[in-house]
Amino acid sequence: MRSVPAWARVYIACAVLAALSCLAALPDVRVTWWAVGLLAALYAGCEQITRCPFLGHRAPEGMSTFFPVLLAGAFLLPPPAAALVAVPGALISRVEQRPRWPRRLWRAALLAVAVWAASRVHGALGGRDAVAGPDFPYALLPAGAAALVFCTVLTALDGGIAVLAERVPARHAWRGLFARRLAPVTVHGLAGLMMAVLWRSPYGPAAALLVLLPMYVSCWVFAQYHRERAAHQATIRALVQAVDIKDGYTRGHSERVGQASVMIARELGMTDERVELVRFAGILHDVGKLGVPTRLLRKDGPLTPEERRIVELHPEYGHEMVRGIGFLGEARSAILHHHERLDGSGYPYGLAGDRIPEPARIVAVADAFDAMTSTRSYRRARPVAAALAELGRCAGTQFDPVMVGALVRALERHGWHPVVTADGHGPRGNVPPRSVPLRAETGS
């Protein structure tokens, strides 16, 4: 408890008091206690099930929130009883970070208040009768309103705790939180409505339970998708690191080129999809160096013409390597042509002007920029301003002036904050940190 700031403690205490006042009316309402018990046990079970391995794979952590049961409770029971459903499950839920008990307490209070509010709104709009009827499509209105209220209360309270306990600036605490939550809560609300309708039907709670199975599998697949994506990004990074191993001085170079390329592409107003491709092009531009003998890459002093010819094969090697990666598309041409020069004196094909693909012209500028601003074994890093002046001098002959201009503008606006430090231990853009266990899930 010591690590929780004082104001956050006050905030949690207020939330607990609010939750208790929601529950205070319990003795006054007529409650079907077996239904409350069954739903509470069900919710607690859903919270626990994330601890059990499912089909040989551990269930992902992000699945610990399971709203359909809570919303079904809100649609079926009077508000105080619905709020009670959330409490036991939240109190025994899995919490990854310390301190655990304040978090559990907070979670129980938060959910109790939100469910109470949702149930209140649902009842006020005549939702109970619509569910018992069942009266479709009218039943959708109170259920939708209840889901909206549920989401609003969750967002409002969660933002508060983020400000007080996690010290997130108040400007950022609520930004996008509601929009991110609304879609999943709506889907869970529909499932909750279906549960409530079936619960009241002659088929009874058994039918309602079956609703949970598809929801569970759906969440599970979604989490697997995210895991596989993380593993893929790690593999891309491994490709890049394999280059780093060979090519002593380019440690972190590839990722920084990716970052600078993205800045240029954004400045040019490219679509998000193309920006993403340009990022991959920047990251992978030197991947062909894997095919160049290590001796030549690390050689001190000038290369002989023969050696230079071999090193200059690397764009073609890179292009050949990534040929099988379907999604790269345009980025492959950038890997092939990132050493072309605007006046046609570059390699491998000596393309000139607009014949050079746009992503390749971007990566060429980003590559040169990072090469100049990072320290290499044979010279110290130059300041950003000096590098930009040099780029400006070569614009028109070696580089596309449009790309150089875009880089200058982007740097004026955002500054240059390389994501990867020279020793390679900084955060890596959107690539997850190594501490996250990355497993290639295979599905089943």
Add this chain to the structure above:
Amino acid sequence: MRRRPSLVVLVHAAALCLALAALAHTLRHGLDEPAAALALGLLVVAGELSRRPGDGASREPAPLGAAGALAYALLGQNTGEPTRHGVLQTVAVVAVAALAGALPRLVARRGPAVHGSVPGHPARGRDSLADHLARRVLAVALAALCFRLLYHRGAVPEWHGPSYVPLLAGLLLLTAVCDAVLGALLVRVRTGWPLGPLLRDGLRALLGVGSAVCATGVVMSVAVAVAGLWALPVFSLPLLLAQLSFRRYATVRTIYRQTIASLARATEIAGYTPPGHARRVAVLSLAVGRELGLTEPELTVLEYAALMHDIGQLSLVDPVPAGATAALPAAQQRRIALLGGAVVRQTGVDAEVAVVVERQAEPYREQPVGARIVRAVNAYEEHARDAGPDGPLRAVERLRRGTARDYQPEIVESLARVLARGREAADGCHG
């Protein structure tokens, strides 16, 4: 054109005859309750349209389509009124809807399917689509038939009570098991892979997506009985989302596999190993792994490890002649394997892959099964590739002589069987 095995022809013909008969019957007698037929038919079309690409072997590719079809088969009531559509109408509606949903794919499938860079899928393109449609029609016919038999006989005294739901669930379970067995049989006759592991994988998949499909089918039919057709859009939304995430998952898996293959090609481009070596070892290892009855997750580990087994050579300053590690002294083989394991650990693939790569050079008794397979197949590939027409036979002989310590005898024999099957298939093509 490959000759189709007779079981495949039989299944396709049975499904086609059934669908045509059902269609003729429905056209002749008209559609009972067209609203329900239309609504559920549309659901099946939507499900098929958004079906995920890729393997149709063990996993249900279009969960929403399957759930809609099964829900229609089990639809006993609509808002409290008993329904009248029979088995044949059910089959006709589902067949037409599934075909309509598959049309875009049929049209798009002119060219050969480009799917990742590593083969291993039993049936491609039209074949897999035809299998999928035939299985859908037969499964729905079975479910509808059982349901109507029970329903009309009044087998359960108290219909539409709490016992109804477990009954429906049981019925769908039966259908799903039959469907899984049929799917495994189809793959078996197409590819000659052993039936046991195929059945096991098919039944395992039932636990995951299969259970969700069955549960959704039951819930939809019951919900329509209670609340009318409004229940369909309300409840299909969660499953549609699941299906979309399935698609994204399949896509990211494909590009992941392509990226691994690219990483594996790095050694070839760097001139350390001959072109295509990693790919050939992966294909053969997968075939041997299947022969030995490995599970799907184990096969994935095996495939990735086989693709990347030579990656350690990247860390060498001087290439091994022709990348032939099998001829090197044991200590150096082990050093390269350890270097490779270190690279693989960076890639975010399963740690088991790194273990297989690391231990590929050890005597087989100390190895995990994946490493035994990769070791034997890699040695075979290196011995056989430039050795002329009788190279494969001599290479297998060499492996047999090494079974005391290096190669597991069962794996060498399995490899020999896989190779013999490959030769037969090649002869069949020429003859």
